[in-house]
Amino acid sequence: MRARVRRRWLTAVACCAGALTILGALALPVAPVEVNDPSVSWPLVATAPESTLLSLEAGKPLDLKAAFSCRAVDAAAATEADRASRVVLATTDPDQPERAEGLRITAENGMLTAFLxxxxxxxxxxxxxxxxxxIGAVDGHLVYxxxxxxxxxxxxxxxxxxxxxxxxxxxxxxxxxxxxxDRFANSPAPLKLVLLGMVAISAVTAAACLLALHRRKNPRRxxxxxxxxxxxxxxAALVxxxxxAPRTSDDGWMYAMAENHQHAGYFGNYYMYHNNSYVPFTWLLRLYSWWLELGNAPVLLRAPSLLFGIVTWLAVRGAVAEVARGRRMFVPALLFLAWWxxxxxxxxxxxxVAACLTVTxxxxxxARRRQxxxxxxxxxxxxxxGLIAHTAGVLVVLPLALGAGAAVKLVRRTARSGAVAAATVVCVLSCAAVSAFAGFADGTLADFLRGSSSFGGGLETGPPDPLHDEFDRYRSLLGGNSLGNFALRTPVLLLLLVLPFFVVLCVRARRRRRPLPWALWLTGWTCALGLGLLVLTPSKWTWHFGAFAGVATIFLTWSALAGPGLVRRLVGDGRWTAVLGTLLLTGAAGWVLLSGAGRNVWADDVLPGVPLAGQPLLPGTVSIVVTGLVVAGAFLLRRRRGxxxxxxxxTLVVACFLVAELGFLVGGFGVATARTWHTWSPWADAVRDPLAAQCGEARVLRVADPDSARPVEVASGAPVxxxxxxxxxxxxSPPEPGPATAEVYGNVPDESGRPARFTSPWLKLPSGLSARNQLMTTVSGQxxxxxxxxxxxxxxxxxxxxTTEFSAAEDDIGWRDVSISRGExxxxxxxxxxxxxxxxxNWLSFAMPTARQVVPVGSALPRDGRTLVDWQLTWLYPCQGQPVLADGIVSPVSYAVGFGFGPDESEHAATSGGTWTPGVGGLLGPQLRSSTITRLYTVLDTDPGTPMRTVYRFTRPYADNAYRLRRGTTTAPGW
Known part of the structure; x- marks a missing residue:
């Protein structure tokens, strides 16, 4: 009797705790928060106004108020300068109004004119x-x-x-x-803190009640x-x-988002989309922000992925235990490494996502096997x-949906009464509260809705087209860039090869009324439906296929080890089995050829020491296919007929190719490490300097330091x-002041079309010219x-x-360094x-030649947060720091290491990337519009040709922080 009463109380507590957890979790996204509300007042000194840089994360302010007298208008009208003449107030570069929708108020000839x-x-x-x-704001508009x-x-x-x-x-x-x-920067209000505590306590209580309600007195050993x-x-392979391992495209982006959290107070996109909030996909970034306390070396930052890999492998191991024992465990091991x-x-x-999906x-x-x-x-x-780890996390709903029927039967079978069954369901569902806690503890529903442009496309292109994105995903997979290299192709194409045969088995099993093994059925349909569900994820990147790493390993393992027996049971040993086998063998050969056609390229196009870098593996693949088929044929003629x-x-062809592919993948970078041990490569550097104490690639990427410029002595003559x-x-676009541009000449356009010509005096060739001490000039124009x-x-x-013509074809108002001679x-x-x-x-301006030192970036560029490194390269420059985004303002940038090369309007130019583009909320966009940039001469020791790196120097005509910042907060609901 006492036990029955205790169970009733336990059931009641379980129902209350579970329901309270669910309701609290639903309330978290809309609970009130304290929102950061900063404002800037300017000028600092009323009697001596000073123009200042004010680069806003959001691009536009929430509100703008201004007041000026007629005396200020008269003072502006009386000014005459090279830049910003007769300007009372402007919010963007007044000399280039076409580049932005900025406010510009000018005074001239007794008239005040305002422009947007x-x-x-x-x-x-x-x-x-x-x-x-x-000037004041009314209903979101300015009134003058x-x-x-x-x-x-x-x-x-x-x-x-x-x-x-x-x-x-x-x-x-x-x-x-x-x-x-700065509305994304918020913290929980007191009411939300209470709600968080309540949800935490009730969730733990519900989990404890779930265990207690279904505790077994004599658990199976x-x-x-x-x-x-x-x-x-x-x-060993994971370690x-x-x-x-090479880098992915977004390693640096994720690192920068996690790093800037301590300044911004929230996890934003950093490089693009006006630093929009990443809510609710933030728990992984929080893990990285904690992990950064140990350091920012690539080896350290990869450690969480190692942890996820171990978790995924353990989950795979448990899911295939029935079919893979002893030496058969090499099959899932091989497949797992090919995916992971x-x-x-x-x-x-x-x-x-892969770890969460595989654990699910x-x-x-x-649950079904052990009841x-x-x-x-x-x-x-x-x-x-997993659902709030990434947009690809939508895949986790599939095993829950496919297993819902079995879960209901399990609850009915194990629950002693309807009340216990209801309490069980509520407690099980309350376990989902972890997503509300992880995703909305310091974020809101409003953050997600306002920051939705972060998840697909951009700010100017409109909503993404899922079908078009999905087409692009497969086009990229089969293309020649790093999104379709041989290692990415191999597991995905293998999954696509096996799934049609799985569907055939399902149809055959349904007709024969002989169910497939439940693990094979669940994982097979999870993969098949998941490929379709992936269409909804707003991105075309092939990296999203990585979410299948664990579940596809389970499915392919069951297919390989249980498949032949299922075919014998469902199809028999007759003609149709031979047809299926022939189709599978033909498909396997095509899979090998198509996978091997992928190039050995990764996110970093510079792959020092890597065998066949940038090349497809096709010649070796053909040999592997032919050899595999010969070996398989000879083996089978001796051991098996029919x-x-x-x-x-x-099966043998697939196994041989996977072994060869993985051997080349890991062995290739191992060989590259040995080849570059005494020079430099990311892989050798990771082994030799795992904590990045020597600052990574910054010691082998070199720039011509403008401050080291020395004038060249005149031998005879005078300029013509x-x-x-x-x-x-x-x-x-004036040149930046300094010794490199002390003497600049430019042509004055002639309306008659007569060519302009210039001849400098004869200059003495400096002694000691070399790759580290070069003759250079700085050029602007065409x-x-x-x-x-x-x-x-x-x-x-x-x-x-x-006679040497040394300046390549280009037409840009920005300044660029050009090497006249290395002396070689x-x-x-x-x-x-x-x-x-x-x-x-048009026109052309250039500086008289100087001799400049070509020095490592690590010693030439500052480490005080004024150097921005593009996300594709951030990991390689751990000592440079990064500009701070805080209080809705981007700190001034003096240098940028861009991913790309060539003229600024060319396809591969660094400035064509999202970081530099105002239209997609690029971090550098506003400062690019208000600065003169100089493209410094850049060379990488490991690739002296055209490295995908370019260093830029920013010069501004305005002060950096000549304003007063006031911080404040307002309380706002989460919706």
Whole structure:
């Protein structure tokens, strides 16, 4: 009787705790939060306004208020300067209004004119008497007034800076306040803190009640876990891959998001999308932010993926235990490594999704096999965590949906009453509260809705087209870039090869009314339906296939080991079995050829020491296919004849290719490590310096340091300037001051079309020219297409012995370093040189030659957070730090290491990436519009040709932080 009462109480507590957990978890996304509400006031000194950089994360402010007097208008009208003349107030570069929708108010000839971009908002005759202009926000729009009289309205402008040409005022005649949009930075309000505590306590209580309700008095003795040779093989491969693995495209992005959390107060996209919140996909980033306390070396940052790999392998091991024992365990080991090594190698979220999905599948299988309801709670908890790990986490719903029928039967069978069954269901469902806790503890539903542009496409292109994205995913998989290399192709194409045969078996089993093994059925349909469900994930990247790593390993293992017996039982030994085997053997041969056609390329196109880098494996693949078929045929002729011979041959071909492919993958990077041990490569560096104490690639990427420039001595003569003048350049893009550009010449465009020509005096060739000490100039404007910049080399007698046109075709107002000579191929007897220029189109400006030191980036670039490294390269530069994004403001950037090369408008240019593009909320977009950038001469020791790295230097005409920042908070509901 007492036990019955205790059970009733336990059931009641379980129902209450489970229901309270579910309701609390649903309330967490909409619970109130304290939202950061910073504002900027400017100018710092009312009587001495100073233009300042103000790069907003969101691009536009929440609110803008400004007021200025007629005295300020008169002061602006009286200014005359190279840049920003007669400007009362501007929020972007006033000399390039077409580049942004910025506010620009100018004063000239007694008129005040306001623009938004290039659109005129109003013109107003400035009165002779005192007056006051004001700008304020009404319903999200700016309203412009003079002494209360309405002049016009506009949308909120872009804000890159606060600019004025006024340098002195008698009093506070100019005042601007900008309310910065930093709504993603929030923390739980007191009510939400209470709710979090309540959900935590009730969730633990519900889990304890679930275990207590279904506790067995005499539990079955558990099988002891024994480590076998396959486990050692998998563990050794994962640990080796921790050091040898190449990078993925987004390793640096994930690292930067986790790193900036301590400054921003939330996990944002950092490089793009205006740093939009990543809610609810943040628990993995939180793990990385904690892990960063140990260091930011690539080896350390890969450790979580190693942990996920071990968890996934253990779950796979449990799910295939019925069919893979002893030496058969090598089959799942081989398949698991084929999936995990190419897909689970970095910080991307697919590793965590794969782990959660595999644990979910293994728990569903274990619940049915062991008749334990507690495994259902584990499955729901793991699935909920996987669902908010990444958009590909939508796959976790499939094993739950497919196993729902078996779960209901299990609950009915084990529950002693309807009340216990209801309590069990509630407690099992309450395990999903882990997702609300992990995803919305410091985020809200509003964050997710407002930041949705982070998950697919961009801000200007509109919503993504799922079908088009899915087509792109497979096109990328079969393409020639790093998203379709041989290692990524191999497991995915193998899964696509086996799934049709699985469907045939399912149809045959249904007709024969002989069910397939439940593990094979569950994982097979999870994979088949998952490929379709993946269409809904808003990304075209092939990395998403990595979410299948564990469940596909289970499915393929069951197919390989249980498949022949199923075919014998369902189809027989007759003609149809031979047909299926022949089709499978033909498909296996095609799979090998198609997989081997993938190139050996990864996210880093520079692969020092790697065998067949950038090349397809096709020649070796053909040999493997032919050899495998010959071996298989010879083996089967001796051991087996009949209908199953082609199927066995196909299995042998698959096994041989997987062994060869994995051997080349791991062995190739092992060979590369040995080849580059005394030079440099990421893999050798990871083994030799696992904690990145020597700063990675920063010691082998070199730039021509502008500050080291030394003028070249004049030998004889004087410059001949036919159409060229000194200190002439594009007005909106002056050269940065310094020794490298101390003497600049540019042509003045002639309306008659007459060519402009320039000839420098003869200059002495400096001694000691080399790859580390080069002759250089800095160029802006158009070279090529009718314009030329040439170096002539002469002997001591004045004889010209060589002429070299050294500036490639390009047309850009930005400045770029150009190497005249490294000193390695100087003409014999040359002791002097001179520059000649001819311009027939547009304009050209260039600096007189200087000798510059080409030094490592690690010593040339600052480590104080003013150097931005593009996400594709961030891992390789662990010592450079990164600019801080905090309070809705991007800190000033002085240097950038971009992923790309070539002219800024070319296909492979670093500046064509998302980081540099304002239209997609690129981090550097606003500063790119308000700065002069110089593309420094860049060379990588391991690839002196065209490395996918370019260093840029930013020069701004405005002060960096000449404003006053005020911080505040407001309480807001989560919706």
């Amino acid at each position: 971009g290039t659109t005129v908002l109003f013109r107003d005759r400035v009165p002779a008497s005192s007056c006051r202009y004001e 007034t003079r002494d209360g009289q309405r002049l016009g309205t506009s949308a909120m402008p872009d804000v890159d800076a606060l600019v004025t040409s006024i340098t002195a005022l008698p009093g506070p005649d100019l005042d601007v306040t900008v309310r910065v949009d 558990k099988r002891r876990f024994r480590i076998g040779t396959p486990d050692v093989l998998v563990g 080796a891959w921790l050091f040898l 090594l190419p897909f689970g190698l970095g910080t991307r979220q697919e590793a965590s 599948v293994a728990a569903v299988l274990a 334990r309801v507690a495994y259902l709670g584990l499955a729901v908890g793991a699935a909920s965590l 209908a199953f011979a082609p199927m066995s041959a196909a 300037t036919d159409g060229f003048e000194r200190n002439v350049w594009y007005s909106a 070279t090529g297409d009718g314009n030329s910049l040439t170096a002539e080399f002469a002997t001591a007698s004045g004889e010209v012995v060589a 191929n100087l003409p014999p007897g040359a002791v002097a040189f001179r520059l000649t220029a001819e311009v027939t189109r």
